[in-house]
Amino acid sequence: MQTIWSRHLRYTLAGLVVATLVGLYLGYPVYGFAAGLGVYLLWTLNQTRRLAHWLADPYATNEAPQSLGLWGELFEKLHKLNQNHRLSQDRLRARIDRIQESTNAMHDGVVMTNARGAMEWWNGSAEHLLGFRQSTDQGQYIYNLIRTPAFRSYFDAKNYHEPLELPSPAKPHIHLQIQISLFGDDDRLIMAKDVSRLHQLEKMRRDFVGNVSHEMRTPLTVISGYLETLVDNADELPAKWRRAVNTMATQSFRMEALITDLILLSRIEAGEQEINDTTTDVNRLIQQICQDARTLSEEKQHEITFTSTGGHRLKGDEKQLRSAFSNLVFNAVKYTPAQGRVSVSWFSNHEGGYLSVKDTGAGIEEVHIPRLTERFYRADPSRHKDTGGTGLGLAIVKHVLINHDGNLEILSRFGEGSEFICHFPADRLAAGSAEPS
Ligand code: ADP
Numbered sequence: 001m002q003t004i005w006s007r008h009l010r011y012t013l014a015g016l017v018v019a020t021l022v023g024l025y026l027g028y029p030v031y032g033f034a035a036g037l038g039v040y041l042l043w044t045l046n047q048t049r050r051l052a053h054w055l056a057d058p059y060a061t062n063e064a065p066q067s068l069g070l071w072g073e074l075f076e077k078l079h080k081l082n083q084n085h086r087l088s089q090d091r092l093r094a095r096i097d098r099i100q101e102s103t104n105a106m107h108d109g110v111v112m113t114n115a116r117g118a119m120e121w122w123n124g125s126a127e128h129l130l131g132f133r134q135s136t137d138q139g140q141y142i143y144n145l146i147r148t149p150a151f152r153s154y155f156d157a158k159n160y161h162e163p164l165e166l167p168s169p170a171k172p173h174i175h176l177q178i179q180i181s182l183f184g185d186d187d188r189l190i191m192a193k194d195v196s197r198l199h200q201l202e203k204m205r206r207d208f209v210g211n212v213s214h215e216m217r218t219p220l221t222v223i224s225g226y227l228e229t230l231v232d233n234a235d236e237l238p239a240k241w242r243r244a245v246n247t248m249a250t251q252s253f254r255m256e257a258l259i260t261d262l263i264l265l266s267r268i269e270a271g272e273q274e275i276n277d278t279t280t281d282v283n284r285l286i287q288q289i290c291q292d293a294r295t296l297s298e299e300k301q302h303e304i305t306f307t308s309t310g311g312h313r314l315k316g317d318e319k320q321l322r323s324a325f326s327n328l329v330f331n332a333v334k335y336t337p338a339q340g341r342v343s344v345s346w347f348s349n350h351e352g353g354y355l356s357v358k359d360t361g362a363g364i365e366e367v368h369i370p371r372l373t374e375r376f377y378r379a380d381p382s383r384h385k386d387t388g389g390t391g392l393g394l395a396i397v398k399h400v401l402i403n404h405d406g407n408l409e410i411l412s413r414f415g416e417g418s419e420f421i422c423h424f425p426a427d428r429l430a431a432g433s434a435e436p437s
Contacts, residue, residue, distance in 0.1 A: 008070040012040060047071040058082045109176075109192035115185060117141045117155060129192050131170020142190070145169060153405075153425075155180065155188070165195065175199035203270075210266035213259045220259060224252045254388060261392040265375075268320055268399045279430045280318040282346050282355065283308050289326045290344060293333050300338040304329075310348040312429040316404045324400035327393035328357040328420045334389065335418070336361030352406075352426045358419040364412040372410060373398040397422070404428060 016036045023032015050065050054075070064079030066072065100123070103110050109126030113119050118139050122132055130146065137145060143152045146169050154164045160180045168174040175196045181189045227249040234242050290306050297304065314321065332342040336359040343358045364372065368379040376391035394408075397420075401408050405425050412418035 004070055004073050011069060015040065051075070059086070107194070109190075111142065111188075111190040111192070113142050113188045113190065115187055117143055117188070119145075120187075126192060129168055129170070129174060129176060129194060131168070150405075151178065154178070158182065165199070206266050206269050209262055210270075213262040213266070217256075217259050217263070220252065220256055224249070224256055227252055254390075257388075258390045258392070261390045261396065264323060265392055265396050265399065268323070268396060268403065271403055278317060279313045279315050280321050282314050282321075282353075283311060285318065285322060286325060286329075286344055286346060286355075289322070289329050292326065293329045293342065296330060297333050300333070300336075300340075302333055302336060302338070302340050302342050304333070304342045304344070306344045306346075308346040310346075310353075311432070312348050312353055313432055314353060314404070314424060315428050315430050316424075320400045320403060324397040324422065325355060325357075327397050328355075328422075331389075331393055331420075332357050332359035332361065332418070335359065340417075348429055350426065353424040353429050355422040355424075356419055357421075358417065360417040363414040363416050363418055364410070365414045366412075369410050369412060373408065 016033060019036025019039070020029050020033040023029040023035070026032070047067055050067070051071075051074070054065050055078075058078075059082075064075040067075055103123045104125075106123060106125055109123065109129040111119060111122040111126050111130070111132070119132070119137060119142050120139075122130075126132055127134070132145065143155055146166075148166050148169070150164060151166060154160075160182070163177045163179040165175065165177050168176050173196065174194055175198075177193045177195045179191045179193070181191075183189055227245065230237065230245045231249045234245060237245060286306050286308075290304050293302075293304050329342065329344060336342060340360045342360075343356075345354075345356045345358075347354055347356075362380075364379045368377075371377045372379065373394045375395045377394075378391060398408055401422055401424075405428060406423050409421040409423060410418065411421070
């Protein structure tokens with residue numbers, strides 16, 4: 001560029017010298033110089049006009065404007081820059097098209113939103129599964145289109161370890177699993193997977209267990225009734241039958257308890273009961289449960305205490321909450337040796353409400369803790385024979401808490417005792433409850 005510029009300067013000066021000499025020859029050197037300058041100015045102005053015209057639409061022709069010297073070089077360099085820019089733009093567009101093509105071929109819906117939830121891009125499956133439309137929904141907030149409150153809280157919580165399941169807002173027969181990933185500046189990549197078939201299978205399994213349990217209940221009630229009569233009149237039975245009848249009666253009562261829990265669990269899992277429109281007085285409920293627990297404790301003489309701070313009520317179904325809380329308190333009694341302590345407390349802070357059941361009992365080894373809420377999982381299989389539990393208690397607790405947007409925390413040290421804490425979010429709390437007496 002340096003040499004072109006010096007060549008340009010040389011030619012321009014030479015031109016001006018020639019113009020001045022011609023002027024000198026004609027007797028007007030100053031006019032000659034001025035005429036030379038004028039011609040140079042007009043030529044430069046013309047090149048500037050051509051440049052402006054060309055830059056207004058550089059892709060209109062595939063060639064640069066032709067010119068001499070510095071201007072010719074400038075046109076050529078700009079043309080090359082333009083071509084390179086165009087080439088990388090085409091390459092980038094092809095790559096984007098390919099990514100869009102492949103994401104469009106996916107069966108899962110993919111949506112990109114900014115940090116506030118405004119939708120920026122989504123694929124064809126998202127249109128099908130979630131009912132979004134390119135023409136109207138660009139820039140809309142996603143939670144205005146997926147209006148389920150659970151989705152809004154999931155989106156805002158930024159805790160995306162577990163996926164969220166919900167029915168499609170556009171096609172209620174489609175059941176979706178939503179998984180969000182964060183990228184960039186808190187932007188969200190939202191994947192929606194159609195899990196209708198799995199959901200259907202899960203429902204069939206639940207219905208099957210529910211129905212079988214229901215069908216078994218009547219014959220079992222009859223058998224238990226007769227066995228109870230036999231046990232009541234055991235004196236009249238031959239001695240060799242007494243033990244058998246007693247064992248049969250105990251086992252049939254266990255089966256009845258199991259079936260009652262199975263029916264309850266399948267109802268809770270199906271979310272049959274109404275949980276959103278009622279409030280539960282937790283203080284009153286726990287006082288009743290503690291009373292029952294003292295009866296259960298009997299000669300084991302546990303010290304069972306209840307403390308409450310805040311006195312909030314809980315928005316939720318009392319029957320379900322009673323099942324969950326009583327399972328925790330009765331477990332504490334069952335798994336705590338005589339004279340042990342069981343402390344129940346209900347308290348709240350700005351994050352939510354907490355029901356804690358703490359005991360000084362057997363404790364649980366750390367390896368078992370993550371699996372305790374599975375159906376029929378026992379930390380110590382040999383121990384349940386003494387306690388007569390069904391193995392479904394903590395599964396019931398877990399599902400009741402899911403229905404109430406809560407979760408269960410288990411803290412335990414083997415041999416020292418356990419604490420089970422039910423966490424409820426702040427929007428599940430309602431004011432007004434009597435303090436425990
Ligand atoms: P179960 O009917 O056997 O009590 P649960 O589902 O209520 O069934 O509890 C599952 C297992 O968790 C129990 O078998 C027991 O091993 C353990 N567990 C529950 N609560 C306690 C507790 N308070 N202390 C020690 N172990 C407990």
